[in-house]
Amino acid sequence: MFCLHSFSALLRRCQRAHFGGRNVSTTWAARTTKSTHGPAAKTLPYEVDSNVAKNTELYRYDNFRVFAALRIFSVSQVFLWTYLAHASKTLFDDPSLVSKVRSEGDKRTFAQTIAEKLTVDKYRYGLVAFCLLFANGVVGAASLYMLRSVRSVVLLKGGQSVYIQTYAPFRNLRGFQVPLDHLNCLHSRGQKSAYISLKVKGRWFYFMLDQKGLFPHPSLFDQTVGLSRTLK
Structure with missing residues (x-):
């Protein structure tokens, strides 16, 4: 028993000498507290x-010139096809002209054959409807393309x-605010594609980000807007 007591006392002296007189449990607790309540990783x-x-x-x-040219093209197409519809409707309103076209016999050119068809109301009004629908289709396609083309994305405070x-x-621009969890990015910046497709919850079409655009904070874009999410 005396030998065991002497060995315990000797061990305590060695521990105090090694840790400068501090208690081992106190030293470990201090270290643990320091690492736990220290600065964040x-x-x-x-x-x-x-x-x-x-x-x-x-x-x-910024691609204002291209979209300005697209607006001019759309307006010009509306005037062109509306004029063609009007011409198709009024060209053969003169009865004498209709009689002349129909009396030309079998030896007719392709243009004369088309003209003869236009003397019949169902063909004439069919061409009028086609011209008007085509004009509206051009305007609709151009408008949809502009509305889908993203000019800028700003992460709010x-x-x-x-x-x-x-x-x-x-008009030149339009904008809207949306939460991040309502976005689903279908392509990453690293993929070899001309556009990055972005789906927004509640909107039936996809938005397009041209890869030629500028990404001032690429890493922040990838971790926010550029993530693939499941929209519920």
Whole structure:
């Protein structure tokens, strides 16, 4: 018993000498407390803090000239096809002209054959309807393309919502605000595609981000707007 007591005392002396007279349990507790309540761990290289302190632009593509030309093209097509519809309707209103076309016999050119068809009301009004539908189709397709083309994406303060700005058919720009969890990005920036398709909850068509555009904060874009989400 005396030997065991002497060995315990010797062990305590060695511990105090090694830790400068401090108790081992106290030293370990101090270290544990320091590591637990110390500064927060640094962000990993692949992590990005999306809680921005101010509005941050993630994407921009200025292409006003092309869309201005597209508007002019659409308007010109409306006038052209409306004029053709009007001409198809009124060209053979003169009865003498209709009689002349129908009396030309079998030796007729292709143009004369078409003219003869237009003397019949069902063909004439069919051509009028086709011209008007084609004019509306051109305007509709051009308008939809402009509305889908994204001009800029801005991550709003706090990092919970974005402001998406697109081109518009009857004015330069239009925009709307949407939460991040309402976005689903179908393509990444690294894929070899001309556009990045972006689905917004509640809108039936996809938005397009041209890859030629500028990404001022690519990592932040990838971790916010560029994520693939399941929209419920």
